[in-house]
Amino acid sequence: MEMDEPSPRAHYKEPRQARSAATLARILHAAEELVSAVGLEELTVGGVAERAGVSVGSIYRRFEGKEQLVAALTDRMLEQREEYVREWLDKAEPSLSGVLDAYTRALLRSFAENSSLFSELLRTQGTHALDRGARTITVIHHLLLEAAAPYADQIRRTDARAALDTVARAILGACFHNSLRHDRPTGEAARHRYADELSDMAIAHLLTPDRHRTAHK
Numbered sequence: 001m002e003m004d005e006p007s008p009r010a011h012y013k014e015p016r017q018a019r020s021a022a023t024l025a026r027i028l029h030a031a032e033e034l035v036s037a038v039g040l041e042e043l044t045v046g047g048v049a050e051r052a053g054v055s056v057g058s059i060y061r062r063f064e065g066k067e068q069l070v071a072a073l074t075d076r077m078l079e080q081r082e083e084y085v086r087e088w089l090d091k092a093e094p095s096l097s098g099v100l101d102a103y104t105r106a107l108l109r110s111f112a113e114n115s116s117l118f119s120e121l122l123r124t125q126g127t128h129a130l131d132r133g134a135r136t137i138t139v140i141h142h143l144l145l146e147a148a149a150p151y152a153d154q155i156r157r158t159d160a161r162a163a164l165d166t167v168a169r170a171i172l173g174a175c176f177h178n179s180l181r182h183d184r185p186t187g188e189a190a191r192h193r194y195a196d197e198l199s200d201m202a203i204a205h206l207l208t209p210d211r212h213r214t215a216h217k
Contacts, residue, residue, distance in 0.1 A: 026052045027059060031073045045069065078136040081110045085140050089147040096151035100202050103144050104171050104195045111179035112191070137172065144168045155206045167202035174198055 030052035035043050045066055049056045063069045085106045092102035148164055157163035178194065 023052075023054060023058065024062060027054060027062070027069075028073055028076045031069055032077070035070075035073070040070065043070070075132060078132055082136055082139045082143075084110050085143055089143055092147060094150075096148060096154050096206065097199065097203050099144070099147045099151065100167070100171075100199045101195065103147070103168075104175070104199045104202070105191075107140075107172060107175040108178065108191050108195050108198075111175050140172070141165075141168050156209045157206060158210045160206075163206050167205055171198050171202060 027048060031043065031048045034047055034051055038047075043066065045059050045063075046056055048069065049059050052059075059069065063072065085103065088102040088106035089099065092098045145161070145164055145168070152160045152164075155163055175198075
């Protein structure tokens with residue numbers, strides 16, 4: 001499955017040394033904490049520098065300003081979501097239902113973490129964030145297809161790949177919608193129940209043969 005490349009627009013200078021990479025990680029972590037605490041509008045380069053324990057100049061050597069810093073933070077959070085789903089699928093129970101359970105739980109947990117912050121970042125960063133977000137969706141989608149491939153012979157739909165594509169999109173959409181609900185399930189037990197419902201729905205679709213359709217005259 002081919003994935004479109006992200007926009008070539010560079011948001012910061014890529015670190016070449018381990019020490020520099022560690023400093024960048026500290027800066028982005030500080031930025032994430034500050035945005036969560038005070039909001040995007042109140043975020044300042046000086047505030048991030050103070051929280052990260054680095055000089056303002058150290059940040060400006062990597063970023064042209066706040067906009068690039070926030071764009072890099074958006075990239076970082078999307079990459080973390082990709083890795084999070086990958087880790088859950090890697091340790092999934094070796095079965096079709098195990099893969100779908102892991103995929104669903106990973107997405108629910110991922111969207112639950114800093115959901116309001118994440119939505120704000122995507123909204124304010126415009127086209128690039130939407131493109132980068134679309135790439136993350138593609139990556140996550142591919143991870144599920146790859147993890148479920150060994151169990152494709154269990155799927156009773158005529159087109160197994162298309163059926164997996166359908167349930168992947170349905171679960172992703174349900175998890176995203178859940179993160180925006182004011183009455184969404186809270187607590188570990190409630191999330192488990194909701195994840196079970198989504199996974200059961202997906203399994204039911206995959207194990208149900210196609211309906212025989214009659215042409216309308």
